[in-house]
Amino acid sequence: MAHAHTVKRYSGLMDWLTTVDHKKIGILYLAAGGFFFLIGGLEAILIRIQLMKPMNDFVSAQTFNELITMHGTTMIFLAAMPMIFGLMNAVIPLQIGARDVAFPFLNSLGFWTFFFGGLLVNVSWFLGGAPDAGWTAYPPLSSERYSGMGIDFYAIGLQIAGIGTLVGGINFLVTIINMRAPGMTFMRMPMFTWASFVTSMIILFAFPALAVGLIALTFDRLFGGNFFDVSGGGNVVLWQHIFWIFGHPEVYILILPAFGIISEIVSTFSKKRLFGYSSMVFATVLIGFLGFMVWVHHMFTVGLGPVGNALFSIATMLIAVPTGIKIFNWIFTMWGGRISFTTASLYGMAFIPTFVMGGVTGVMLAVPGADYQYHDTYFVVAHFHYVIVGGLILGIFGGIFYWWPKMFGRVLNETLGKASFWFFFIGFHLTFFVQHFLGLWGMPRRVYTYLENQGWDDLNWISTIGAFAMGVGTLLVLINIFITGLKPRNADSDPWDGRTLEWTIPSPPPEYNFKQLPLVRGLDALWKEKSAGNKEMTPAEPIGPIHMPSPSLLPFIMSVGLFIAGLGFMYKNYDFTNGFMSMLFGYNIVSIGGLVITFACMFLRSVYDDHGWHIEPEELQDKGVKA
């Protein structure tokens, strides 16, 4: 089938701005998420320097509020989730034996809206002040009466970034449901793909709630709405419900993929199939479901009454059951396995006890009576960092070391890797273990300084030292990436003696992933073939032309349009000294202009059908790729 379509192929920067290749988008997510992780980490270090000694005046109270707000917001929305999306993009299609994701164009749109949304939140630092009401942005603190424009950046920036997340979630769902290779049944899917599937489900049902919350906040602040304005009949607890109906599932959006990564790492590096695979699947789905039933445990002290508190307390504790199943399955997988201590497996193994500690303090917080004591103290800070740093970030680092050779064709340096691991791991426990006691001894969360001799001085000092050690660990990862980048791309297609489909194709994979789709004959498809003495997967189809989507600049431009529109709305009521500027913003010329850009792109996209292009069989032979 000779096709006359010629496709524009870009190189250099244009290639990255226009790419619709899920592997490249994965790299973009990882890079942008990593960049925001560094910013969030810098903010954390600044917070810790301020709290290093009593009565410190390193930063002002206002700056401190901005720092904690931006740190939390950045870490959750702009660092952790995008890095996960990076790994999901890089790995899922390969694990299920697909040539692409379901919607390559939307995939790119999802990335760019996340990126420009994140940028919008962060430019607030330079445009009159960052958000300062905490990452939870509770009104009335976040109302226009008590907070500056920072909250507008928060609300609109996260709104734009949220579009990207939602689009990404739908894309992964459809990809996993519709595009699995022949024989890849649901119960043969690798755990990381399963976890990503459930995560995407949670995204689909949690993010629209956040969208409404942010819209309501925006309406209140910019258009005179009364959702949360008590003087107009509004209700501030409404915000808390909406926020946590999204917010609690959000923590499972973060942790489930980490669980998936750990499952892959533990079984690969123990040379054993995952113990209790089907109970793992069941536990993942159950956690995803229960995640929506427990949001009120963030609101025990609001005064919703004993019945509500008791029900949500019990629901919360129920989640410990499927989580416990997972922990035991990982341990049983390692039991009697031939464990190799690579950097990835160190991260994987360190994850387990650390996450258990976070889980235990979680159950403690789920007791309403006790929560009245711990609430808004450093005990909570310690708890959630054990879960998100000790769980998720360890998982992400493990996943990065594990899949780096597949993504980039180079194995990260193991010596440096182990050094970074120990710095990060020990630094982490130094930083956060002592915070449990700070909390129990009464140090409140979100205070910008404290008086001396309350018994908090030494532990705060230790905590800050630990934070520096984590910083060193992170820098070592960066150095590792840099040094490895100078080496030739010579990674084996299967450097870890892997079990799943991504290790059957070259590192890095060709743009079409699989020359021939593989035939999947069981769980751990590659391992199954290996143990049957086969070197390669059996192909499920003859070699034929491969359909590829065309690159496009539209997603990038659409996101720029949203960015401009966001700024336009925020500065609508602003007092510009310059008459021309007030006209541009006051008459909504900027905001409408931005929206016009976005809608024009949507129009173009729907009017011009792009049928993509084909890679012909001859070309596949020429390149001499091994399938």
Place this chain on the structure above:
Amino acid sequence: MSQTHAHGHHGPETLPPEPEKATLEGRNKILGFWLFLGGETVLFGTLFASYLALRNQINDGPSGEQLFSLPLVAVATFILLTSSLFSVMAIQALHRHDLKGIQFWLGATVLFGVLFLGLEIYEFFHYVHEGLTFSTSAFSTSFYSLVGFHGAHVLLGVLWIALLIVQLSKKKLTVVTAPKVYVAALYWHFIDVVWVFIFTVVYLMGKVG
């Protein structure tokens, strides 16, 4: 799962009986759209919940009971439900591969959508005139947000389907355009279902208290 794909060169005579599901792209689009509607359900669910929480907070402004006129809303409901029926006719035409039929019924859908919007705009103007602005009370804010969001969806649907009709004249009915028609009809039904809830929760409950 075969990785078949559209070439867009098929004439209508080679169209399969359900052209919207003939290609993987088409099936992906439809599944993705169903999932998207799942997300939209949460979006409207949250707006409904906010409205229910705030609907008695009328501050010093008028209440829904004073303002709502059931006959007007009933007519709007009738118009929107009928337009949904028209979109069903369009899908039946799609399955008969009847391009003209599709365009005709989609045109009727758009027309009734516009009528509905006209009534809604009239209604909002009337309320503002009676002293219920967006900023009057928590009730007004949540009312205009919920009903306005639905209205915005109708507007978007009208523009989208109108564009689709024009496109169909140029591109005809193919395995590429068929999923677009199908998905647009799904969207329109969704808007309709949401309206049924608005009619019940906002207007009927608002009238009887």
